[in-house]
Amino acid sequence: MEDILRPIYQERASQANTLAVLLIEKKQNEGSATDTFDAVLLIIVKELEVPVSLKHYIYENQKASLHIVSEAQLKEWLLLGSNRKIVEWIAQGRILFDRNEYMSNLKNELREFPFYKRKLKIGLEFAKLVRRYMDGKVFFDNKHYLDAYNHVVHALHHLARLAVIENGFHPEITVWNQVKQIEPEIFKLYEELITSDESIEKRLELLFLASEFLIHSRTRFCASHILEIMEDQEEWTINDLLSNPDLEHYSVDLGILLEFLIDKNIIEEVKIETKSPSIYHRHYMVRKKLS
Structure with a gap:
């Protein structure tokens, strides 16, 4: 397949804007990583008018897709985990072109997963977990059990991804296979939720109790990223927090994370007086630890 695709990627490799070219080939009886295509060409470029450009090719009875991705988009995917396949593509893809060892260095960084990047990913994943857990609890308390079930499934998935990241690995597409080895307790919760013969209400009740403990036990560690930033100054408005470049990726989950940590x-x-009596500005600060 590489010989067939060579004219396509060689043209790109000759351009100064191109950083790397990867080839990902479909494994036998497994097409999920390549979206059923026989091969995927991933081309990383410094700049692109749109974040992603996609083309499809066919040759006799084989098909291939070409993904041209800006470096900024790639970094966002890796940080937010919003493209689950990208880690697998980088880890397993064969390097066809590599300007200044860009892709080799990226592969090494993914393997080593430096702690400062892990801390941010843990914070973001924890915020998503809190969102799903708290929204699901509201649905459960109002007896909307199917909606609650949906949120609990997502919450457990975030908890699973969190466990993988905490252990120094990037979550893969088959995250539950990873969690089964790393934290079987979380895997067992997921298994019980989807296979138990108990009523959906009973299953959810037990899951919320178990999840409460698992979330509470790791709260301070998982929130360490935002807490360290907030300790840089005494008080924060919500706008201060939202506009802080180190917190921008928390986005819509920041508010509910603050409520959870309160x-x-x-x-x-912290209540700050306004010109109107009995109305206060609401500021936030990290609670001082008791000595």
């Missing part, structure tokens, strides 16, 4: 007595609200 509920756990890790962050406290």
Whole structure:
């Protein structure tokens, strides 16, 4: 397949804007990683008018896809985990072109997964987990059990990804296979949710109790990224936090994460007087630890 695709990627490799070219080939009886295509060409470029450009090719009875991705988009995918296949593509893909060892260095970085990057990914994944857990609890309390079930499944998935990241690995497409080895307790919760003969209400009730403990036990560690940033100054407005470049990726999950941390007595609200009587600005600060 590489020989067939060579004219396509060689043209790109000759351009100064191109950083790397990877070839990902479909494994026998397994097409999920390549979206059923026989091969995927991944080309990373410094700049692109659109974040991703995609082309499809066919040759006799084989098909291939070409993904041209900007470096900025690639970094965002790796940080947010919003493209689950990209880690597998980089880890397993064969390097066809590599300017200044860009892809070789990226592969090494993914293997080593430096802690400063892990800490941010842990914070982002934890915020998503809190969102799903708290929204699911509201549905459960209002007896909307199917909606609650949907949120609990997503919450467990975030908990699973979190466990993988905490152990120094990138979550793969088959994240539950990873979790089964790393934290079988979380895998067992997921298994019980989807296979138990108990009523959906009973299953959810047990899952919320178990999840509460698992979330509470790792809260301070998983929130360490945002807490360290907030300790840089005494008080924060919500706008200060949202506009901080180190927190921008928390996005819509930032508010509910703050509420969760207030509920756990890790962050406290500070009332600041306004011109109107009985109305206060609400600021936030990290609660001082008791000595």
